[in-house]
Amino acid sequence: MSVKYDERQIDLGRRILAAGPICDECLGRRFAKVGRGLANAERGRAVRERIGEAEASGDCWVCDGLFDRADEWAERAVRKAEGIEFETYLFGVELSPRVEEMEALLEKRFPSDDAESAKHAFNRIVGKAFEARLERSVTVAFKGPDLSFVIDARADELRIHIASVYVYGRYRKLVRGIPQTRWPCRRCRGRGCARCGFTGKQYPESVEEWIAAPLLDTAGAEKAHLHGAGREDIDARMLGDGRPFVLELLAPRCRTLDLAALTRAVNTHAEGRVEVSPLRFVDRWTVAHLKETRSPKRYRAAVTFDAPVSDEELDAALAALCGEIEQRTPRRVSHRRADRVRRRRLIAASGRMEDSRSAVVEVEGDGGLYIKELISGDGGGTQPSLAGRLEVGAVVTELDVLEVRSGLPERQADVVDTGQ
Ligand SMILES: [Zn+2]
Ligand SMILES: [Zn+2]
Numbered sequence: 088m089s090v091k092y093d094e095r096q097i098d099l100g101r102r103i104l105a106a107g108p109i110c111d112e113c114l115g116r117r118f119a120k121v122g123r124g125l126a127n128a129e130r131g132r133a134v135r136e137r138i139g140e141a142e143a144s145g146d147c148w149v150c151d152g153l154f155d156r157a158d159e160w161a162e163r164a165v166r167k168a169e170g171i172e173f174e175t176y177l178f179g180v181e182l183s184p185r186v187e188e189m190e191a192l193l194e195k196r197f198p199s200d201d202a203e204s205a206k207h208a209f210n211r212i213v214g215k216a217f218e219a220r221l222e223r224s225v226t227v228a229f230k231g232p233d234l235s236f237v238i239d240a241r242a243d244e245l246r247i248h249i250a251s252v253y254v255y256g257r258y259r260k261l262v263r264g265i266p267q268t269r270w271p272c273r274r275c276r277g278r279g280c281a282r283c284g285f286t287g288k289q290y291p292e293s294v295e296e297w298i299a300a301p302l303l304d305t306a307g308a309e310k311a312h313l314h315g316a317g318r319e320d321i322d323a324r325m326l327g328d329g330r331p332f333v334l335e336l337l338a339p340r341c342r343t344l345d346l347a348a349l350t351r352a353v354n355t356h357a358e359g360r361v362e363v364s365p366l367r368f369v370d371r372w373t374v375a376h377l378k379e380t381r382s383p384k385r386y387r388a389a390v391t392f393d394a395p396v397s398d399e400e401l402d403a404a405l406a407a408l409c410g411e412i413e414q415r416t417p418r419r420v421s422h423r424r425a426d427r428v429r430r431r432r433l434i435a436a437s438g439r440m441e442d443s444r445s446a447v448v449e450v451e452g453d454g455g456l457y458i459k460e461l462i463s464g465d466g467g468g469t470q471p472s473l474a475g476r477l478e479v480g481a482v483v484t485e486l487d488v489l490e491v492r493s494g495l496p497e498r499q500a501d502v503v504d505t506g507q
Contacts, residue, residue, distance in 0.1 A: 161216035331494030
């Protein structure tokens, strides 16, 4: 294919060539929108031929040989992507300050409406060369690619970023004493010390680790984060249909996972401690959605009183308790949360005495209502409270979450896809 350049364009070409040695790419980029189906280098050559100029001698004053190395960068990217599963990719380039400067100068001295920037052209060219070298087909994605490369031309470095995979499910925690997520050891802050047996952990196990272990392994991911729709206390169980969560797998080398098999693997591996509903792929926005939604929750609490209480007194006190509750930040969490007063609704409450000093109570309240303090009053920090209504000391000895009313709608069949 050939292009017809008009006089104005030929004149522009002549002036650019007079400014110093320039490669066909950088020359052609000034005419990127002229003529279809041509590469910039071909456009550059055509302009050069029209003017009767010989091939450029010496390094290009604009890109300093950057475009000559496009294949080299593509080859490096192929090697870096070895063993990583992906369908979409994107290249980005950080030019050296000198090339940035020269590109700006080119733009300023030889303005052209038909031009393509060095970054844009380079990313495109390296991308094409990268695709050509792979033995399978992948596509460029400008939004949310599985794999992104950053070519740092200044440091001569190729950085790679593998997008996380997000998996949704609901978990049940069947035993007490397990935190939702891994806590770094308070003494060593995770580095490992005698106190934590050099594990760096405050607790030997967590819901996060139970769920993540089989997935981390299969996906070949670097690490995993569990994002829960709220969290229960460490000593509370999470029963019923469980609590919604998204497990984020960071830098996975494999992203087509058999989630039905992995659901079974988690449930076998964590048997009797943690259980998950069928896992499915979601996008990363689900994390924010889960974190932002505050939904009612239902609890069961075993309560001990420091004086005898009758069934009638308990019923009356619980009925009178429903409505708005004012809670100061509980003393037990005030070291990590700001002290303020919250208003939450107690939607329903019922209970029965087990003996004269102990009861089992079921309550339903807004997300964020502190149940232990609702019962004990927390030294006056929660108003009203069960202890306050009964004028008897009351303390929760066991707490179970029975229902968390949030999360994604159930799906009939969970299909296995890449979720991206
Ligand atoms: Zn150049
Ligand atoms: Zn430690």
